[in-house]
Amino acid sequence: MRKTLALLFCLIGWFAIIAQYYLMLKNSTVSFPETNIRFFSYFTILTNLIVALYFTRQVWSNPPSENKNPGILTGITVYIVIVGLVYQVILRSTWSPTGLQKVVDELLHSVIPVLVLIYWYLYENTSSLNYNQIPKWSIYPLLYLCYILIRGSFSGFYPYPFIDADTLGLLNVIANSIWILIFFIGLSMLLIRLGKSVHR
Template sequence: MSMSARSFAALIALLAWAVLVMHVQVGLDRRPHWTLWQELWRTGRYFTILTNGLVAAALTAVAAGWRIPAGWAAGLTLWMGIVALVYHGILSRDLSGLRWWTDQGMHSAVPGALALWWWAFAPKMGLRRIHAVWWLGWPAFYLAYALLRGEVDGRHPYFFIDPPRIGWDQVALWILGLGVTFWLLGLGMVALARRLSSDRPRPAGDAPADPRPQ
């Protein structure tokens, strides 16, 4: 990747790491009797936290010179888009101070910056409709983890996957509806990637794009 792509990736990674650290610190400030490991265990139940962690790790690797496959780059962007859409659509809260900045960092700033990086720099060749199905793998894995963990410790991270609160039939309907929505968004991302990779003009002096799937 170009130096510009790696530099932008480094900034996004730094932002993601910063908001994750801030989130943990906010939690510890609110629970001064807790240890760091207790707070990490608590925050580890949330899709937002885990997905921001994936972004931080992946873009740190990109900044260090690793090549990121097109499917992985688009998947990360889609998952962070899901984080933003679900939060601003049904989960947003009235917060203030550092909690507001941390919340907006995880749910708005990182998804938005990652979307810009993907549009401008990420490899896009080789994406196919089947990727929209593969990208459901991370949300499905998280769903199984969150439901199992909730059954064990009695705490569910989101109301729409909280069977004691809304019942298993409603949980199933939420899962189906969100799954179809995410699949359609994935198809849209594949279509957009194809358009960008075929129609966007290449700046003068850039090397020809590698035609092989990334």
């Protein structure tokens, strides 16, 4: 059952990423290299890529592979749940996709976060979870933020309005980032707490 779910979630993840890449190339108004850089500048895309790679590994490995990297599923779950919640609360109202774009949009921001959360509930080795893992989980989003701010200062491209330093100013972007970091830590602590309360 575990590998069946991993395979299903893997296929859904790769379909959503590849379809979004196709749509971005199709609708791009910038050069091919710049389009590719921008595609991989979205936290949504990078995080869904991590999810797809994780489930791909689950399909080909003998479970539980998490024993070699305790807590990795919880970290990934925190990332993708943040993708979903930030989209629902902040970004959903900013555009109205149609057709294939709407399908892909819902997969990346709604369906996949829920699927990962379900998989986490069913299969995470909760005995491996502890609060000391949170700083390690925060490395990825912090590196992402640094990359976006540095590249944005040269290119003028910021993938999300709440980190657009040219429009909001650097101090406001830092303030927004701190709030998201606080939310990240809170969500991490919540999942650890919930995980330890669930009998395995």
